Amino acid sequence: MLPTIRAHRVEVRTDALSPQQHDPPPGRVFRQLYDEYIGADNETPPTPRSRADHLLRHAVQHVRRGIRRGSEDGGGAVQDGAGLVDEAAARHHALMAxxxxxxxxxxxxxxxxxxxxxxxxxxxxxxxxxxxxxxxxxxxxxxxxxxxxxxxxxxxxxxxxxxxxxxxxxxxxxxxxxxxxxxxxxxxxxxxxxxxxxxxxxxxxxxxxxxx
The missing domain is CATH 3.10.180.10 (2,3-Dihydroxybiphenyl 1,2-Dioxygenase, domain 1)
Structure with missing residues (x-):
């Protein structure tokens, strides 16, 4: 089982992002990001509407790439994406106005x-x-x-x-x-x-x- 991401009021289990299951994981902020950036399969995500969207945008894209790689190495790629989500959240308070x-x-x-x-x-x-x-x-x-x-x-x-x-x-x-x-x-x-x-x-x- 892959680890749990806990970042910027977001909690999501990365095993919910397996190539076989694309159901949006729990968490209001992440669900919105999933719908816009992963579920819709947008190559170019829409303009971020908030600081949280902006900071998590690239991390979510990375997770999506991991999903596309398939079961062979997708888990490791998704885990890398989880690390980026944590990094993005850590950077958020530095950019807080x-x-x-x-x-x-x-x-x-x-x-x-x-x-x-x-x-x-x-x-x-x-x-x-x-x-x-x-x-x-x-x-x-x-x-x-x-x-x-x-x-x-x-x-x-x-x-x-x-x-x-x-x-x-x-x-x-x-x-x-x-x-x-x-x-x-x-x-x-x-x-x-x-x-x-x-x-x-x-x-x-x-x-x-x-x-x-």
Missing amino acids: IKRTVPNLATEDIAAATAFYVEVLGFEVVMDMGWIVTLSDRANPKAQLSLMTHDATAPVVPDVSVEVDDVDAAHQAARNAGAEIVHPLTDEPWGVRRFFMRDPSGRVINVLTHRT
Whole structure:
């Protein structure tokens, strides 16, 4: 029996890709890739619709070539393709886009702290949830600062928030690196998906994406 591929939220048994059986293996992302790149037998795959498609495209093509070689050496070729899938997934977090970073300052008097930054530095309030206030510069909206009395669902106030385009990939990268997960990957009621991790200096990082 060939090994199981576990990469970028994809789990598929390579024996499901034998020359005798072309049924799509389990896994939503891989099933979509199978339908487009293998099941349809396209020589030229369609334009990738996402980062995951782009990174896995060549690996899937390699697996397809292994299927075509037949039973004599197809297993080894498919296993080589499995390695490429793992490599593609490992490269994914390196290409992951960082969309925004925001320092978070803990305060016991959020009203006084807000007034200080507004009056002294000219910030304006762009979000106020009571326990967190986010300030921004009118001329440069990406220049932001958050003030927090506590966190609504997590046990600590994070030192910085980092918004990424793929929080699930970031979470997997953090686990692969052995980082301490301070707050689990969670869909929060205010519309973000996030987790907290601790960096080597002990700082707590809030990694998030806004749900669409």
